[in-house]
Amino acid sequence: MSGDVLAVADYRRGELRDVSFELLTAGRELADDLGGELHVAVIAGDVDGFAEELTREGVDTIHTVAEGEEFNHDVYVQAVTALFDELSPSALVAPNSVNGLDYVPAVATRLELPLTTDAVGLSYDDSLEVTREMYGSKVETTVAVDAEPFAVSIRGGEWEAAAPGGDATVESFSFDLDEDAVGSRVTGFEEVGGGDVDIGDAEFLVSVGRGIEEEENIELIEELVEATDATMSSSRPIVDNGWLPKNRQVGQSGKQVTPDVYLAIGISGAVQHVAGMKGSDTIVAVNTDPNAPIFDIADYGIVGDLFDVVPALIEEFGG
Amino acid sequence: MKVLVTVKEVAEAADDFEIEGDDIGEQYLEYDLNEWDDYAVEAAVQLQEEGDDVETVAVTIGPERSEETIRMALAKGVDRAVRVWDDDVAGAELDVEARAELLAAVAEEEEPDLILSGVQANDTGFGATGVALAERLGFEWAAVVNHLDMEAGDPVAAVRRELEGGVEELTEVDLPAVLTIQTGINEPRYASLRGIRQAQSKEIAPKTLDDLGLGPDIVETPIRRTAMYEPESESDATYFEGDADEQAAALADLLREKGVAR
Ligand SMILES: Cc1cc2nc3c(=O)[nH]c(=O)nc-3n(C[C@H](O)[C@H](O)[C@H](O)COP(=O)(O)OP(=O)(O)OC[C@H]3O[C@@H](n4cnc5c(N)ncnc54)[C@H](O)[C@@H]3O)c2cc1C
Numbered sequence: 001m002s003g004d005v006l007a008v009a010d011y012r013r014g015e016l017r018d019v020s021f022e023l024l025t026a027g028r029e030l031a032d033d034l035g036g037e038l039h040v041a042v043i044a045g046d047v048d049g050f051a052e053e054l055t056r057e058g059v060d061t062i063h064t065v066a067e068g069e070e071f072n073h074d075v076y077v078q079a080v081t082a083l084f085d086e087l088s089p090s091a092l093v094a095p096n097s098v099n100g101l102d103y104v105p106a107v108a109t110r111l112e113l114p115l116t117t118d119a120v121g122l123s124y125d126d127s128l129e130v131t132r133e134m135y136g137s138k139v140e141t142t143v144a145v146d147a148e149p150f151a152v153s154i155r156g157g158e159w160e161a162a163a164p165g166g167d168a169t170v171e172s173f174s175f176d177l178d179e180d181a182v183g184s185r186v187t188g189f190e191e192v193g194g195g196d197v198d199i200g201d202a203e204f205l206v207s208v209g210r211g212i213e214e215e216e217n218i219e220l221i222e223e224l225v226e227a228t229d230a231t232m233s234s235s236r237p238i239v240d241n242g243w244l245p246k247n248r249q250v251g252q253s254g255k256q257v258t259p260d261v262y263l264a265i266g267i268s269g270a271v272q273h274v275a276g277m278k279g280s281d282t283i284v285a286v287n288t289d290p291n292a293p294i295f296d297i298a299d300y301g302i303v304g305d306l307f308d309v310v311p312a313l314i315e316e317f318g319g
Numbered sequence: 320m321k322v323l324v325t326v327k328e329v330a331e332a333a334d335d336f337e338i339e340g341d342d343i344g345e346q347y348l349e350y351d352l353n354e355w356d357d358y359a360v361e362a363a364v365q366l367q368e369e370g371d372d373v374e375t376v377a378v379t380i381g382p383e384r385s386e387e388t389i390r391m392a393l394a395k396g397v398d399r400a401v402r403v404w405d406d407d408v409a410g411a412e413l414d415v416e417a418r419a420e421l422l423a424a425v426a427e428e429e430e431p432d433l434i435l436s437g438v439q440a441n442d443t444g445f446g447a448t449g450v451a452l453a454e455r456l457g458f459e460w461a462a463v464v465n466h467l468d469m470e471a472g473d474p475v476a477a478v479r480r481e482l483e484g485g486v487e488e489l490t491e492v493d494l495p496a497v498l499t500i501q502t503g504i505n506e507p508r509y510a511s512l513r514g515i516r517q518a519q520s521k522e523i524a525p526k527t528l529d530d531l532g533l534g535p536d537i538v539e540t541p542i543r544r545t546a547m548y549e550p551e552s553e554s555d556a557t558y559f560e561g562d563a564d565e566q567a568a569a570l571a572d573l574l575r576e577k578g579v580a581r
Binding site: 098110114118136144145185186187229242246256289300305309312315317 | 445
């Protein structure tokens, strides 16, 4: 095995995503352990511009694949497979992003690579060891992969972004695209979740999660919001249930927020939720479960029942 | 038209649990239908209700206990179910590849036009089985689908994929295809009493590796769990102690101090 690592960058609508720069760090560490080089691929769009940005510390070679304007999983599968065949690396690494979810398992299947996803830690010492979470982030596990080459996708926000600099070589890579095997077509993009308020502007967010149990109980949170002059936001299940509009959803597929205070009520702190609110100045969590992952990022915690704590809090503010 | 929907019984950990070996102790686990699969089942049943000639089949990999979970899908209207299990499967740690292979073997028997699966299973959180299954079958696919626009018999599914940050991608996918379904795509129904009663008489066909023409090597994997632990709490949270009134008073002080509430 070459010991080389092939990392595939993620971008959207003309912009590389943050996780792509974190990927370079994870990829470099793995390449060091494997004793090989770090190759980075960027596929479709302004690949030359992307290559310039991806020239960072630790990157040996950047492969630009000018094929299409935007992500298309059929093209990605073919491109990554062809490049993998050409380079014969020991590892394929990619972000566990929504687009990663859409092509990495297909590439791993086609290349017969064992796949582990959503890694929060990687180490290599004779074989790969992947750290992952299970049971809704309540526990961590380590997983050994006794085969090479292998594929692994990494969670965003777990590695530092690679520093600018370095002297990567840029090479353009072309392959024969099999048009007949392209059975999906991206026809457009749409922003969702505009509307009455922008929770991104709020100083004080009172955020409600599934712990609220019933739609009618949302009123209780509304009372608190009124009494404290706050803005209401929520985790995803509240929006999925149609109890609040989409523009109130905080998280990976919702909105990123950075209020002075984020009060999370009955929210477990799933990674996709945390992705949207970890930049808040002060995080306060109210949850009955002392092990809820939200407490790991909270500055202040109340282990307690929201149906006791929230009414008492409303009273404090004369509601 | 035939729709296959993959369902999984997932384990949830109780608020207080202990780890025994490399898993949470069995007595702390509760089993339920995977949240994402519930939405996939609903999407399948809706297609069945909208089309004249649509058959829906649920498939799961799981022990006898998981029949309880599949019955929930049947009670919501799925026509029949297949459950894959035997001693070899029970003794294995199934990775993405093994799961995809088992499901592919069932799909090859059933020959569906459309397969719906959840984006991820909430216990293991791999998020990869649906797409791996599609590739194995030579089907098209789309991952993280939160809107499906197609009628029974259409050769193409128009879907929305939910990307990060409130952006949706509009994509057309040729059938046959696998769609991995995101929560929020619909409103999963509750099983009616009548549905629950009817589910009792619906078929859950058991399948072994042998039945599917697969050898035991199919479940061998180079991936194995080596440890499980509670992550060292990175929490340096200050906890407000006392009863609810005292906790609320302390929180009120904090909010005033931070200047966000008066
Ligand atoms: C691709 C993808 C994208 C996603 N995007 C997002 C996103 O943008 N935003 C998002 O939020 N999620 C997102 N999710 C979903 C995410 O994985 C979780 O399912 C979700 O965040 C859970 O919401 P929750 O914390 O409200 O519910 P749960 O996880 O069910 O937590 C409820 C909490 O309430 C507590 N509780 C229960 N009763 C009480 C009580 N009486 N008093 C106090 N506490 C109580 C419980 O202990 C528990 O911790 C996404 C998932 C995927 C796969």
